[in-house]
Amino acid sequence: MPVMINEATIARARYYPELLPDARVVSVSAGSEISPPILDLRRYEPKFLRLVNLAVETSANVEVRVRADADNYKINAGGLPDLKSARWELLGTALLYLNLYGVGSVSDYRVRFGVWVYEPSVAEKIMLGRRLDQEESRIASALNLAASVQKGVLPVPISYLLEREYNTVGEVARTAVLDLAANTEVTVGVVNPNPGEFLVLTGLAAAPGTVAQNVRIRIDRDRDADYIEIPTYPLSLDDPIQCWVPALREFRIKAIASQNVAGWAMRYEVRRCVMTNVLRVRFGLLDRERTPGETWDKTKGGIL
Structure with a gap:
């Protein structure tokens, strides 16, 4: 199973603030919520979390349910843009919950979102x-x-903190087009910083492939193996999922699929910044x- 955002993922975040990307492909049964929930984070103090960039498929058969501390929202996805981020930013200091409820039954439903992880000032x-x-x-x-x-x-x-504190040397969108053999992990690319600099992963984009192909992107950050793992079916090459994940020594970008995939394409955006x-x-x-x-x-x- 892919490595989803959970309490263990939050515990590994250390270069605050970090925006961790996630995406899911799920089936929703009429009259019930998905089990286990997409997000159910409760044990992460003293860190704060913010749910942002939530994007779902437009469907009146799905209700998005979010809880952030005492706030509770139930939003019908029939009024949301199709896989485009709506205006979501919810702060959870002790609880952050995201799930889907089936007004009707839906298969292979796509969701993408991000979670800011940081220590409050x-x-x-x-x-x-x-x-x-x-x-x-x-x-x-x-x-x-x-x-x-x-x-x-x-x-x-x-947003103001990032603009003021991160002195950017350069940013490059790197690409790869390659064939994937079934159940064989390949290294797409490795990025290392120059002396006195560090890296920030700012975006990921990929050809979605099919549900059966089940292409996943895996990212090692420094010593954190598979720190991010994200399925590509909810992604696209035209609309990158936003990230903000610093690395002091290395990013290793990898890919794996459940079936053979020819000519699969992806893009990863990495910024170089000066350490202060x-x-x-x-x-x-x-x-x-x-x-x-x-x-x-x-x-x-x-x-x-």
Whole structure:
């Protein structure tokens, strides 16, 4: 079975924030939810999760059910765009649940989505009224974070953080067109950073193939074997699924299929970025004692 996003996947995330992509091909029976659920994440504190980029097939026979902490939504897929991301962004600090309910029976139904995994800044915890530990209270007091939160200038959204902190050297969309032999994993490509740089996987696109061919993309990140595994049937070459997955040493892109596939095509988009002290703190590569100046407090506080 493919490696789906679960508590073990969330535990392996470490270079925050990470946007993990996922996709499913499922059959939905009338009058019931899928079992096990597509997502049922409950044991991931102190990390926060955000469900984004949810895309499903347009079908009045399917109801999308999402729970994020106390929020509960039931959305009929008949009003959603066909395999295009609608406006979804739901924060789960203790619970993130995604599943499908069958208004009618549907086979080989495609779903794709992403989950942001990150450690909340002190500013975000203040905004949400969360209790601070002793170290967080010290940072909040030293930087007067409560006042900045009340003004509305903190916390910053993830999109702004990525633009401000990740200094991009370059980004390339690499492609591969190859034949796949049944049940034989092949390495599509390997990408390594230059000295002083690291990599970020930003997108994946692929020819979907068929349900029977069951083509899957597997990605090793540094020492994390098969960190991402995603079926291609819900994907396309025209609309990449978004990712934000950093790697310090290597990405290895692999593919496997259940049947022979001729001329299968895929694309993976990788960005090269400069390593900085802010990101070393964010990635857990620097402790407080070795971090110069106020970089530690400001990064953890949510100012940098």
